[in-house]
Amino acid sequence: MWRVGFGRLRSVLCVLVLGVVLVPVAAVPAQAHGWSRSFYWGVATAGFQVEGSAPDSNWSRHVASADVDPYARATDFRHRYAEDIRLAKGMGVNTFRFSVEWARVQPAPGVWDERELAYYDDVVAHVRAAGMTPMITLDHWVYPGWIADRGGFAAARTVDDFLAFARAVVQRYRGQGVLWVTFNEPVEFLNQELKIGALDPLRIPAWQANVVRAHRRAYDLVHALDPTGRVTSNQAFYPGFNAATDAVVMDRIADKLDFVGIDYYYGLSPTNLSAGHALFDELWKVRPQPEGIYHALRYYADRYPDLPLYVVENGLPTDDARPRADGYTRAQSIRDTVFWLQRAKADGMDVIGYNHWSITDNYEWGSYRPRFGLYRVDALTDPSLTRRPTDGVAAYRDVIRGGGVPPGYRPARPPAPCSLVDPPRSCVAPANPDGPLAPL
Numbered sequence: 486m487w488r489v490g491f492g493r494l495r496s497v498l499c500v501l502v503l504g505v506v507l508v509p510v511a512a513v514p515a516q517a518h519g520w521s522r523s524f525y526w527g528v529a530t531a532g533f534q535v536e537g538s539a540p541d542s543n544w545s546r547h548v549a550s551a552d553v554d555p556y557a558r559a560t561d562f563r564h565r566y567a568e569d570i571r572l573a574k575g576m577g578v579n580t581f582r583f584s585v586e587w588a589r590v591q592p593a594p595g596v597w598d599e600r601e602l603a604y605y606d607d608v609v610a611h612v613r614a615a616g617m618t619p620m621i622t623l624d625h626w627v628y629p630g631w632i633a634d635r636g637g638f639a640a641a642r643t644v645d646d647f648l649a650f651a652r653a654v655v656q657r658y659r660g661q662g663v664l665w666v667t668f669n670e671p672v673e674f675l676n677q678e679l680k681i682g683a684l685d686p687l688r689i690p691a692w693q694a695n696v697v698r699a700h701r702r703a704y705d706l707v708h709a710l711d712p713t714g715r716v717t718s719n720q721a722f723y724p725g726f727n728a729a730t731d732a733v734v735m736d737r738i739a740d741k742l743d744f745v746g747i748d749y750y751y752g753l754s755p756t757n758l759s760a761g762h763a764l765f766d767e768l769w770k771v772r773p774q775p776e777g778i779y780h781a782l783r784y785y786a787d788r789y790p791d792l793p794l795y796v797v798e799n800g801l802p803t804d805d806a807r808p809r810a811d812g813y814t815r816a817q818s819i820r821d822t823v824f825w826l827q828r829a830k831a832d833g834m835d836v837i838g839y840n841h842w843s844i845t846d847n848y849e850w851g852s853y854r855p856r857f858g859l860y861r862v863d864a865l866t867d868p869s870l871t872r873r874p875t876d877g878v879a880a881y882r883d884v885i886r887g888g889g890v891p892p893g894y895r896p897a898r899p900p901a902p903c904s905l906v907d908p909p910r911s912c913v914a915p916a917n918p919d920g921p922l923a924p925l
Contacts, residue, residue, distance in 0.1 A: 520715075520793075524837060524838060525618060525620075525837060525840075526580060526838070527580030527618075527839065528581060528840060528859065529620075529840040530569070530583045530847065531622065531625040531669065531847070532584040532585070533545075533584075533625065533627045534559060534847040534849070535843075536559055536562045536563040537556075537558035537560070537563050537564075538558070539559075540589050541629065542586075542588035543627060543633045543681070544850075545630075547682075547851075548851065551681070553851035554852050554854075555865075556848060559847065560862045560870055561870050562583075563604065570608075573615070573617065573844055574617065576878060576885060578617060578881075578885065579616065580840065581612045581615075581618070581620065582620035582622065583619075584625040584627075584669070588628060590605070590653070591629060591650055591653075592629065593629075593631055594631055597653065602653075602657065605654075605657075609621075609658055619664070620663070620665075621658065622669050623650070624647070638695050638696055638699070639684055639688040639692040641691070644695050644698050648703065651667075652706060652710070655707055655710045655714070660713060661713075663714050664714070664715050666746060667699070667717075668700060671720075671735075672720070672721060672733050673721045693734065697734055700718050700734070701741045703716070704716045705741070715743040715744060716743050717743060717745065717797070718742070719746030719797035720745070720748065722748060722749045722750075722777075722784075724760070724777060724905060725905050727784060731788070739789055743792075744793040744794065744837065745785045745792045747781055747782065747795070747797060748796075748797055748799070749796060750773075751771050751773070752774020752777035752904060753777075753905040754902065754904050754912075755903055756903075757772050759772040766851075766855075768802040769804035769855060770804075771802070772811060773818060774904065774906065775821035775898055776821075776900040776915075777911075778796065778799065778822055779829050779916040780906040780910075782796075782836060783832075783911075793835045794837065795840075796836070797840050799839065799842060800815075801818040801877075803815070803856045805856060806846070806856045806863070814876055815859070815877035816880035817897040817898070819841065819880045820880055820890050820896075820897070823839070823890055824890050825896075826889070827889045830923035831923035841877070844859055845858040845861075846862045847862075888925050889922060889923075889924055894922075896918060900918060903915070
């Protein structure tokens with residue numbers, strides 16, 4: 486997930502100043518390929534954030550040298566994946582998102598760790614045995630230490646190295662109905678690389694060009710090796726800024742997407758400027774605007790009209806598992822969000838999936854304090870790493886079972902009087918809570 490405030494959009498604007506050029510979009514209609522489910526109900530994780538036993542990587546190096554929470558064992562997904570997949574199945578989830586950690590399976594150039602590859606084999610086997618679709622992220626901001634030594638994605642040779650890794654993973658899991666994510670939130674990936682000092686700002690244009698090239702080549706690779714696979718690169722939705730941030734990567738890869746992956750967390754309005762708390766990583770102080778997901782979906786439905794829409798990440802942070810100061814609960818957030826998904830679908834938007842971030846609490850890029858998990862895990866204080874259900878578990882199970890919220894549902898959090906999620910349209914043509922609901 487993204488945990489950075491609008492102040493860090495400086496780096497994105499640097500890209501624009503350095504010469505971003507919009508390319509024509511020639512989207513490939515996903516309907517031409519077909520889909521294995523009428524709706525994908527999912528949960529999400531990311532390798533470094535949950536696995537523990539972190540190998541040498543750009544992020545393990547940063548954690549070792551920075552003033553952040555100790556990584557410890559994270560939530561030990563590396564050894565507890567069977568339990569977490571079982572918990573997901575118990576909610577009725579049909580899609581499980583995780584990442585294959587490049588640093589884990591290729592610890593040195595040309596060296597493949599068969600034990601770690603076998604671990605991911607078993608993760609995929611458990612996901613499929615549970616009747617779920619695997620959604621596999623190839624890069625969730627983490628890459629091997631030896632890639633960092635070579636300059637990360639600012640180095641042109643990293644594109645070929647990434648493609649070799651992608652080839653090994655796609656060949657291994659082809660033909661299993663995988664939904665593939667090449668790069669998690671590439672604009673936020675860029676911001677994080679700058680934040681941890683892994684990227685020289687002067688090399689932003691090279692980084693951008695290489696990530697675009699890596700995605701485009703990976704898309705072709707997946708379709709050559711795994712014709713049933715579907716490919717995206719999920720985009721963080723920055724309320725009010727996406728017309729600019731999409732120019733960095735999204736517009737350059739739109740003809741190499743099978744669906745638009747959207748990560749939506751925060752809204753913006755004249756009466757809700759609380760997103761500024763994200764500047765200081767106080768995510769639990771940001772007041773949610775669940776109706777903003779409707780505007781985010783409408784924005785992308787208009788921008789890429791031939792591509793289906795999948796909410797790859799969405800969730801609600803709490804402060805170290807304490808109740809939120811505004812009284813809003815995870816259960817309310819889930820029901821309200823699904824309500825707006827149903828409104829979006831009823832209004833003609835081709836919404837095909839939704840993932841809740843995340844199935845368990847995790848390591849939020851330097852801190853265990855923000856909690857997003859459907860299941861609570863006290864990574865720093867509970868040696869047993871027990872999974873404890875939040876009220877979101879029952880709520881998510883109920884909406885999945887019902888194909889959405891029931892008729893007559895009214896959101897616990899009403900729409901803002903003037904949403905600035907996609908200005909000016911989201912203000913002058915607000916989301917209508919009184920409209921029809923479509924089943925998901």
